[in-house]
Amino acid sequence: MLLIKNGLVVDPSQNICEKVDILIKNGRVTELAENIEAHSDMQVLDLAEKVVAPGFIDMHVHLREPGFEHKETILTGCKAALRGGFTGIACMPNTRPVADNEGVIELILARARKYGLADVYPIASITKGQEGKELSEFAILKECGAIAFSDDGHTVRNTGVMRRALDYAKMLDALLISHCEDEDLVGSGVMHEGLVSTQLGLAGIPSQAEEIIIDRDIRLAELTKSRIHIAHVSTKEGVEIIRAAKKRGVKVTAEVTPHHFSLTHEAVKGYNTNTKVNPPLRTQEDVNALIYGLQDGTIDCIATDHAPHAREEKEVEYDYAPFGISGLETAVPLAWQNLYLAGHLSLMQLVNALSTAPAKILGIDRGTLKVGKVADITVIDPELTQVVDTGKFASLGKNSPFNGWKLTGWPIMTIKEGKILMKMGDLIV
Numbered sequence: 001m002l003l004i005k006n007g008l009v010v011d012p013s014q015n016i017c018e019k020v021d022i023l024i025k026n027g028r029v030t031e032l033a034e035n036i037e038a039h040s041d042m043q044v045l046d047l048a049e050k051v052v053a054p055g056f057i058d059m060h061v062h063l064r065e066p067g068f069e070h071k072e073t074i075l076t077g078c079k080a081a082l083r084g085g086f087t088g089i090a091c092m093p094n095t096r097p098v099a100d101n102e103g104v105i106e107l108i109l110a111r112a113r114k115y116g117l118a119d120v121y122p123i124a125s126i127t128k129g130q131e132g133k134e135l136s137e138f139a140i141l142k143e144c145g146a147i148a149f150s151d152d153g154h155t156v157r158n159t160g161v162m163r164r165a166l167d168y169a170k171m172l173d174a175l176l177i178s179h180c181e182d183e184d185l186v187g188s189g190v191m192h193e194g195l196v197s198t199q200l201g202l203a204g205i206p207s208q209a210e211e212i213i214i215d216r217d218i219r220l221a222e223l224t225k226s227r228i229h230i231a232h233v234s235t236k237e238g239v240e241i242i243r244a245a246k247k248r249g250v251k252v253t254a255e256v257t258p259h260h261f262s263l264t265h266e267a268v269k270g271y272n273t274n275t276k277v278n279p280p281l282r283t284q285e286d287v288n289a290l291i292y293g294l295q296d297g298t299i300d301c302i303a304t305d306h307a308p309h310a311r312e313e314k315e316v317e318y319d320y321a322p323f324g325i326s327g328l329e330t331a332v333p334l335a336w337q338n339l340y341l342a343g344h345l346s347l348m349q350l351v352n353a354l355s356t357a358p359a360k361i362l363g364i365d366r367g368t369l370k371v372g373k374v375a376d377i378t379v380i381d382p383e384l385t386q387v388v389d390t391g392k393f394a395s396l397g398k399n400s401p402f403n404g405w406k407l408t409g410w411p412i413m414t415i416k417e418g419k420i421l422m423k424m425g426d427l428i429v
Contacts, residue, residue, distance in 0.1 A: 067096025085411025308397020336409025
């Protein structure tokens with residue numbers, strides 16, 4: 001048995017934000033009350049002055065395995081998740097081969113079970129080979145463990161195919177996650193189209209390339225009465241489209257990444273390829289709109305879009321570098337500092353965006369500390385200030401624009417099914 005005492009428990013699923021003790025037995029929460037008496041057969045953790053939350057869930061991660069193990073593996077990705085305070089991660093299908101068949105889904109699940117670290121929820125591709133032409137076998141893939149469907153990294157360009165995908169998903173009560181990018185409009189763009197791209201002489205990506213597809217896919221979801229989740233929203237108008245759709249009753253949810261609410265396109269000055277991400281870093285006006293979207297619930301959750309790359313892949317000219325930021329290990333302090341400490345979100349809103357909301361969107365029985373539920377817990381030290389050191393990342397991807405940043409509010413403990421798997425950055429496995 002594990003007894004957690006004196007921590008500030010924040011659980012949006014029960015509307016709790018108070019100092020209570022948690023008793024865990026056989027991997028589940030058995031009691032949640034004040035002043036639970038400790039006994040000799042209990043391991044006792046005194047977490048005074050710490051925040052105790054349901055385990056955080058990242059619903060947008062690229063684990064790269066199979067096929068790109070030089071960038072990341074399921075093992076290193078899970079270790080990075082634990083260091084970042086995440087007890088569960090959903091992984092995107094743009095592997096090699098693509099996760100469009102039972103074999104790849106079963107491989108991912110088997111490897112994750114073998115390591116026994118963070119929960120891994122595979123996302124299967126909407127179309128075979130992510131080619132945007134022929135739908136994957138949704139029913140078979142869902143039955144063998146796919147948590148959702150996405151062609152992330154690509155948009156389903158054919159509107160008719162996307163409509164059929166939404167129809168098919170509705171029959172199965174499956175979630176479609178949309179990567180919104182009009183690839184014809186993006187062209188050879190590598191950053192946000194605006195004054196900075198002009199100054200730097202880099203090809204720009206207009207905001208409309210994202211917004212056109214957000215609007216299209218939401219309208220298709222409205223037509224088919226299906227669920228749609230909009231990945232990595234980055235523009236002000238994109239937030240407005242989602243807000244209006246929610247008011248109309250469309251079944252749409254959305255996510256924002258820490259890099260999109262923490263940086264603007266000004267960060268590209270200096271040509272640091274670690275700032276190259278898709279969708280690109282936008283303007284301060286866009287950042288403000290994303291934060292307001294989190295405040296009013298238009299944007300439901302925070303997801304990292306963790307996209308690790310090998311060092312040599314990023315150490316090239318900006319035009320030739322791959323898109324992506326390694327985000328699992330900096331997400332929590334970035335959110336703590338730029339959203340909570342900055343006064344934009346309450347503690348309850350922050351925990352909801354990192355835990356309860358993504359669990360609800362994915363339809364998994366997590367994101368709660370209710371009695372009887374699995375004891376997945378993230379512990380944050382609100383006073384801990386550290387400098388980001390990518391050299392210490394558990395992820396193989398060191399590609400972060402936040403290297404050297406001083407951040408406050410780090411996860412200091414990750415508890416999985418009642419077992420402490422990370423403490424003060426060190427993995428206990």
